[in-house]
Amino acid sequence: MALPVVLRNTLGVVAVGLRRYIEWLTALQRYLAFFAWTLAQWIAFTQLIVQNQPDIDANDVAAIARQAGNAGNLELIQKILFGLMLCAAILLGEKFAIQWIAYKFHERSYAERIAAQKIQTGCLTTLYKHSSEIPGRSDTLKDNQSAAPSVINPKKLLRGVIKGVKGVASHTTTALGNVASEIAGSSVLQPNSPAAMVATALSSANKTRQLARRIFYSFVQPGATSIVITDIAQYFPDHEMTEIAFGMFDKDGNHDATRDEVELACLEVHRERLALANSMRDIDSAVGRLDNILMSFYFIIAALVIAVTLEAKLTTLLTGAGSLVLGLSWLIGASASEVLTSVIFLFIKHPYDVGDRIDIDKGSYIVKEMRLLSTVFIDVTRGCLVQVPNASLSTQFISNIRRSGAMSETFTFDVAYDVEFEQIEALRSRMLAFVQSHRRDYQPTFDIVVSGTVFSYVLIFFTLFTSLEDIPGQEKMILKADILYKSNWQQGALKTKRRNKWVCALKTAMAELKIHGPSGDPSAKPGPTKYTQIPWEEVKEMERTQMPLPDLSTSEPRIPRGEWSFTDQDAMILDRRQDVFDEADEFSFPMAPTPRPGQDMRQRRMTRGVGETGEAIEMSRSRMSTAPRRR
Template sequence: MPEPSARPTSSRNPSWDMLRGKFDGYEQFDSRNASEAHLVFAEGDMPNDKVSKFYSYLLSASIITRWFIFIVPILGIIWIPGILQLTDTTPNGEVWGVKFLWWSIWLSVVWGGWWAALAGSRLLPIIIRSTVGVIAIATRRYIDWASALHRYVAFFAWTLAMWVSFNPLINARQSKDASEHSVHAIDIIVRLLFGFYLCSAVLLFEKFAIQFIAGKFHERSYAERIADQKFAVRSLVVLYRHSSDIPGRSDTLKASHAKNASVNPSKILKKAMKGVRSVATTTTTAFGNVASEIAGSSVLQPNSPQAMVKTALESANKTKLLARRLFYSFAKPGADFIFPEDIGRFFPTQDEADQVFSLFDKDGNGDASREEVEVACQDFHREQLSIMHSMQDLDSAVGRLDNIFMTVYAVAALLILAVCLEAGLSTVITGAGTFILGLSWLIGAPLADVLTSIVFLFIRHPFDVGDRVVINKDSYMVKEIHLLSTIFLDSQGVFMQVPNSVLNTHFIFNIRRSGQMSEQFTFDVAYGTSFDDLEKLREIMLNFLKTERRDYQPSFDVSVVDFPAQEKMTLSAEIKYKTNGQMEGMKARRRNKWVCALKTSLAQVPIFGPAGDPGGVSGPTKYTQIPWEEVKAEEDRKAAEVAQETKSAPVGGWKLVDENAAMSGC
């Protein structure tokens, strides 16, 4: 069979050759690989003929070809009456006293105006941001809002164009001898177009109001947290970039593999899969390097420092491995702490280095242990998840609020259209008011709950997702936030849903937003305990607190609360932590350490409870019978000795508390 000859081409028309070559591959086009998500179809869901493939190819080729297919055929249909009138086929054809030609022109404005408005709403924010936004930086926020709401902006511009163009193209072109019915029909269209324009303006205002509420709310609630988290992540990226893999350690991020691997089929399979992943990562990195050269930024770099740190912060275990890698990379050999000078050379200024080091050195003592670095990185991990989940839940609440506003908008749009159609304004308002008043018994309570929840969530905003809060002396963890309710997790792992209208009536103590916290601890001692012993107890506890300065503030003040019936003496002291109680397990561990130290200090002084020495052995009970005269004489003698003694307090009185305690409380 002879081979088909190639189609001859003309060297004088290279543009046609290029265009023909571009469309030669449409037969191999796969709809599963379309450029837009809404154009993707599985195999078999689309016809397999050439016309369907060519149509799908044109839709996916570019936005220009896609819009060309959408716009031009409809415009051709619209212009059929106009062309017939231009060719004198129907020279007197008209609708409601307006000739076909003007209807074709106005309908072209309607159909093409939407696509023009949509294109302008997409391009205009980009142009304004590149021009006005460079000079007036404060306007970038509103430019971003307009970009996010480009479809509503386009709808507003479209309705305005339809209303404005209808008067000169249709209303002014109506013949003078048109019937009363035709005049009335055109008049109704004018009013409806004006009503649609007002409705689009109200809709655009509602969407901008939602954007304003969400933007201001996020800015007020999360701007500082997001800025702090970005600084922390950026600092970790810099440190990770200058860190090194620690030979011989398997507890750091990207640790070396074990050398003594035994021959095991499952291990061989895992090793083979790991090799495949390594090849894929290396290939992706190679492409990323080329893209980075072109774009001037980090693109498709799975093993870049930014990607490694962000991936590690998504997992609690990998976060701990990251913290250990950083600690062992910068700590001197055999040292238990890192110091500011160990990381200072990696930052441009000493102030920035000190600020980064303070992320780990929570107690401000000038060094950071491995535990401190791990705790700080775990805080970054939890904060990242908390911000992400909280913003997602609150965005969902904003969406619910948008739905409520859209319901109100639907009612307002109906009223606007009714008024534009020359219905009596007072009649419409009276009818709507009567209808709403009739439903007030049904929607009154839910509407009050909605308004209360909006004020509680967007104005008061007492907590975020992941915060530990105390309500009615019970501790809870915030799991989810919705517009009308909040879901908590109690200490027993039980989920509890509470309406926001109920939470609005309670005092809510937010532990995460609190600073350094303290706790009152009360204990009883024997009534005969001397103040000298209490001073010794205070000195011993102060030494303990100075040793454990990473967890506690170096302060131990003893307060005498009461001595009921002179049977015992009730004392109290504050446990002053260096952090808040957001991490309940860590707080319980530090509290136990403090209480155990107090018990040891009481035994060291020694100071006993009202029942005496708990470790002492009680002797036999003795009874003695003596004459009353001897007992009376002995009591009189002891009373006289006590009256003669003048036992005075030391100079300055008994301290028991810090001398600056009174001043610090002012």
């Protein structure tokens, strides 16, 4: 249909708010056309054929019989056309419901993220447009680098083909898929335009980093290590847009942005772009699976509608259909319950998106793929893929790290009981100075709690929370300090870096202030070793009474000559309990040949201390395997 294209290029340009309805019309155009065609056929047949039968003579019996037969046939055709019109209306309602679910879910879950993504991409495009190539640097983005064809990755190409096939299978939600394609950078843009260059660069982590460095080195003042808002203010139309663009880099609000901050901001835009595109594609695929399930019910309803229009008894049909459903309830009851639970979990609860870091039952996972009935995670600890049914996840406590704000972590450590409170206060001052010097990583308040008394120190920049937790048995003091991070833990490497830096600073401060653990100073030099001398006569008498008699037998002990081995070599290489590919029976080696007589010559020397004089008795013997030695 050409109507959606015409409306998009006319009303869609004038009234932006109508674009969503035009997208709906584009997705539903075939079903609207089918319903309109069946409705027109039914109305036209009723008005033009059924209502316009010729008049016949009342005395012509043959003509009356022919007209009665024709009337029966026309009534049957009219009923069939009416049934097709009802089926088309039900089909249109089902497709409209699918579009409504997709749109409402998109509006609630992704509208704000998509708007923020477009604003950030627009800011980067403006900065790239006014930037220039940096001579002498190979780590910045070149003007012809993004548009140059890259090396084809077969794995990525195969994944793209698979995603394309999935997209064709779930074509009913194209209104949502168009937005995902636009975010992913697959919309049509002029190849050499700044928007196309930025979109292409944001599709790769390496090129995103090069784009960030180009922007930084293009606007940083000579001799400076960071950019300020005045460096980019002239390239934006108003001050509000300038603050939005600079706030994208200045996450800590200290009114400057270093190169690392610019790189992290651009990489965050890159990851958010990929996460949005993959999340919306997965949701589009899940909606397509839901559409397939609803279409199964549609065919049953359509068959009932056609049967009723052909003058079948409705009560008989409903009774038979109900008996069939009740008979199959034991077979499809659990599956139907799982589908309903999964739909509610995925579309109504929706606790995560693709790329989110979540915690479930003391485990950390990254969402890789969302499906209608299950979700695929990446185990952060082991790196393996984990597939979990959505019905099981609906009863779990899920902590979404990406959606969380600034997070904190409690660090517990023990100190000696004789540590004075002045030392703890000095430790607080040292750590406060540390967080002030690293204000990009930590939060801006400080509280200390000692034995139930709270002392609050509200400062301008960052926070450390120290608590005297317990004094068990007057042996040690247990202290707790909260590491209040500036952001969440979505980027695990960044969180680990900040934690290691904080812990090392705490360790250095404790060493400088002589605050040690319950065992004392770990770096103290050891004192003199004290020992007791015992008379030699007593020791010699004790050894003589406890010394066992030497074993003079000639039987050889059964101990291995080489390495210790308590299992078969084949079993160590391929365990039958882990034989996934049925290779245990094939994996075997022939046993070593038995040595021939006369070849097993062994020489052994045994040294043993005997008697009070400590003399050594050396015994040598040779044993032939063919001639046993006489005793």
